[in-house]
Amino acid sequence: MSTEPDHLERDHPVRSAAPDSFVRGLSEAIGGPLGEHAANPDGRPGRFWTAARIVLALCCLTLALHWVQKSPCRDGDWQDNTQYTHFCYTDVLALYYAEGLNEGKVPYRDHAVEYPVVTGYFMGAIGLPVHEIGKNNPSINQGTWFYDGNALLLSILAVATAAVMLALRRRRPWDIALFALSPILLFTATINWDFLAIGFAAFGLYAWTKRHPVLAGVLIGLGGAAKLWPIFILGPLLFLGLRSRRVLEWGYAFGAALAVWVAVNLPVLLLWPDSWARFFNLNTSRPIDWGTLWYIGRFLDTKWNTGVPGDQGPFQWLSDHIGVLNWISYGLFLVVACGGIALLILLAPRRPRLAQVAFLVVAAFLIFSKVWSQQYVLWLLPLIVLARPRWGAILAWTVAEIGYYAAFYAELLGAGGKPVIPEGTFVLASGLRLATVVILCALVIREIWRPELDVVRQSYADDPDGGILDAAPDAPWVSRFRGTVLRRTSSA
Numbered sequence: 001m002s003t004e005p006d007h008l009e010r011d012h013p014v015r016s017a018a019p020d021s022f023v024r025g026l027s028e029a030i031g032g033p034l035g036e037h038a039a040n041p042d043g044r045p046g047r048f049w050t051a052a053r054i055v056l057a058l059c060c061l062t063l064a065l066h067w068v069q070k071s072p073c074r075d076g077d078w079q080d081n082t083q084y085t086h087f088c089y090t091d092v093l094a095l096y097y098a099e100g101l102n103e104g105k106v107p108y109r110d111h112a113v114e115y116p117v118v119t120g121y122f123m124g125a126i127g128l129p130v131h132e133i134g135k136n137n138p139s140i141n142q143g144t145w146f147y148d149g150n151a152l153l154l155s156i157l158a159v160a161t162a163a164v165m166l167a168l169r170r171r172r173p174w175d176i177a178l179f180a181l182s183p184i185l186l187f188t189a190t191i192n193w194d195f196l197a198i199g200f201a202a203f204g205l206y207a208w209t210k211r212h213p214v215l216a217g218v219l220i221g222l223g224g225a226a227k228l229w230p231i232f233i234l235g236p237l238l239f240l241g242l243r244s245r246r247v248l249e250w251g252y253a254f255g256a257a258l259a260v261w262v263a264v265n266l267p268v269l270l271l272w273p274d275s276w277a278r279f280f281n282l283n284t285s286r287p288i289d290w291g292t293l294w295y296i297g298r299f300l301d302t303k304w305n306t307g308v309p310g311d312q313g314p315f316q317w318l319s320d321h322i323g324v325l326n327w328i329s330y331g332l333f334l335v336v337a338c339g340g341i342a343l344l345i346l347l348a349p350r351r352p353r354l355a356q357v358a359f360l361v362v363a364a365f366l367i368f369s370k371v372w373s374q375q376y377v378l379w380l381l382p383l384i385v386l387a388r389p390r391w392g393a394i395l396a397w398t399v400a401e402i403g404y405y406a407a408f409y410a411e412l413l414g415a416g417g418k419p420v421i422p423e424g425t426f427v428l429a430s431g432l433r434l435a436t437v438v439i440l441c442a443l444v445i446r447e448i449w450r451p452e453l454d455v456v457r458q459s460y461a462d463d464p465d466g467g468i469l470d471a472a473p474d475a476p477w478v479s480r481f482r483g484t485v486l487r488r489t490s491s492a
Contacts, residue, residue: 051173052166059162059180063155066189070151076143084413087405091192091375093147101127102134102142108268112275114282117268118226119193126150151190157199158189161382164202168209168386171459175389183402184377191375197227198378204230205354208237208467213249216467217256224257225264229362229379231257235338236357239345244472284326288319289371290411291404291430294329299427322370329368337364344448347482351474352448353456353463355386363441367434374408377401380437386465388444389455397436404433 073088076097083089096102100111106128107113107120115123126149134142165176179185189195200223208216223230234254241250268276288294294315301313309320318325341360345352362379366372384394407421407429414420447454456464462471 055166055173055176055180056159056162058177059159059185062181062185063158063189066186067151067155069186070147070190074144074147075141081413084409087187087409089409089412090147090190092150092190093143095123096127096143096146099123099127101146102131104128104131104135108272108275112272112278114278115193116225116227116279117265117276118222119196120268121264122193122196122226126153147190150193154190154193154195157195158185161195161199161202164206165382165386167206168465169389169456171464172389172456175385178385178389178391178394179382182381183398184381187402187405188375188378192373194227194375194378197223197230198382199223200226201230201233202382204233205358205465208253208354209465211467213253213468214256217253217258218260220253221257221260222264225261227379229365231261232361232365233358236341236345236361237354239342240351240354240357240466240469243346243351243474243478244469245475246468246472249468283371285322286371287322288325289373290426291408291433292370292372293367293434294318294325294370296427296430296434299423325370329370332368333365337361337368343485344445346478347485348448348451350451351463351469351472353387353454354465354469355383355456356388356444356448359383359387359444360441363437367437367441374405384440384444386456388440388447390443393440393443397440400429400432400436404429 070088070090072086073083073090073093076093099105099107099113101107101123105111107124108117113120113123127146130142130146130149133145134140162176162180165179166173169175200219204216204219204223207213207219217234220230220233234250234257237253238247238250241247265276288298297315298313298319301307301316305311305313305316307313307316312320318328338361341357341364344360345357359380362383366376366380384397388394407426410420411426451457463469466472
């Protein structure tokens, strides 16, 4: 027997404007939301341009414009700080030369690549053939070929991610326009190789949704071997499994992820251990990066302290003691944030949706990390669209992110000479970015605690991303645990 409410017809699309107050308000400029008797209002079968196809076309358009936006940097002739004045810098092109790919160096064997192995494999798979072609055709610009090849494949992964999101939200296809039309995608899609990990993570979530935990683990493990963060998704999955008595299936996914991660790392670890360890050593020794919580705190310390030993604020002191900062950062993320999310999963009135808690974990990692590169925003974009597809809050966050993006390039321009903007302006932009991510987390937590406010639950009976968790009843001990904790909290 179906557990879905009678008013939820299978895969019945939601009208794009009606459910969201922000979009509904904007739609008034063109006559308001479509009515009940509008002809084919949601792009249902019968026309070629269904809602899903429109969203995918918009995603392709955004990525094409992204390529145009990056085109001033494609030739690698970065004179007069072109890469900063045109906002077109990309690691993909810079590292073609920095990692020795232009000289035919094999990643890890000939050069210690600073990324996890799947990213290194990807770089080599494109870079080495480009180098060979360039040797036989000296007239071509190898850097341009390398960037264009990467941009094409990363854009395919971005479109595939949008397609997976559409498959996960068949009743709410217009939500995915938040991803497809995002200025974040427009400006940052190919700054680095992040869509490798994002693509694997998206397909892993889809496999979990289709109740294939082993395949989900394989894909998440590959994502974690490209950039580490997809592995974090397994944490909330464990506690969701505990709540719904589905720990065995989580074990299958975890075992598969671990096996795949080891399998793709082991050859490099055994053959070139120093090269393999560079990613981990670099992240351990890196100082406080621009725009992080710790950077903001260090700037504020300068208002009251000189920064010399004996007259340092706490953030200034941590800046000189990176080992201590590492442990504090790990502790805040793993113990405080992840521990709090685990309790939230167990204490919430209804089991939270997977996308909600996955977003919270990845966002917490960025909030407390000492490194927050500009392209890391891509990690959050698909997760927040799946977790809380509210246009108003996401657009506010997007404005803050683009403001930080512009301030970051202004800071880079002023790094070697006369400042372009005051340091306080950059810190303000960093603080606004941080604050909007925290606010998004608070809004997601609010909807977990008050599930009646969750627009996705208004379209689906339970969790469209839950797979084996979907519609699963709570384990009996969860209600007892929740009651005990809430009674003690209220009496305290």
